[in-house]
Amino acid sequence: MLYKRCSGCGKRIPSNIVCECQVNNARKRYKEYYKNRRSDREQQAFYRSKEWLRCRQLRVTTLLGIDWYEYYVNNKLVQGYTLHHIEELKECEERALDTSNLIYLTQANHIKIHKEYAKSFKDKKRMQNILFKCLEKAKDEFGIG
Ligand SMILES: [Zn+2]
Numbered sequence: 001m002l003y004k005r006c007s008g009c010g011k012r013i014p015s016n017i018v019c020e021c022q023v024n025n026a027r028k029r030y031k032e033y034y035k036n037r038r039s040d041r042e043q044q045a046f047y048r049s050k051e052w053l054r055c056r057q058l059r060v061t062t063l064l065g066i067d068w069y070e071y072y073v074n075n076k077l078v079q080g081y082t083l084h085h086i087e088e089l090k091e092c093e094e095r096a097l098d099t100s101n102l103i104y105l106t107q108a109n110h111i112k113i114h115k116e117y118a119k120s121f122k123d124k125k126r127m128q129n130i131l132f133k134c135l136e137k138a139k140d141e142f143g144i145g
């Protein structure tokens, strides 16, 4: 009988056989895919919900539509565009509608901040601290929030 080495696990197996690990990997990938797809759908439903739309409107009004991160980091007063969950929806559902977890950001800052989040756990925590600090300052200095 001819043998081959499985490219996945390196086991020696008959050449006409598909290694079990390939099937297991496929199953794992599918499960992962399915899980992500489901949570994407749940997120989309959340962003369309009445509770969220009401919360969003209130929060943006309270913040005067200003991106307070831009104000404290770059000293510029600009209008926000996206209301961002500092502690992300997927990591902290309890804070989904907690206004103290919501900051209004320009599109550019929103992208920049999500890039920081994606770098590492430490970078994410650091950035979240900066964002909470900005909101704290807006409260201290202008009574906003
Ligand atoms: Zn294998």
Ligand SMILES: [Zn+2]
Residues within 6 Å of the ligand: 083, 084, 085, 110, 114
């Ligand atoms: Zn965001």
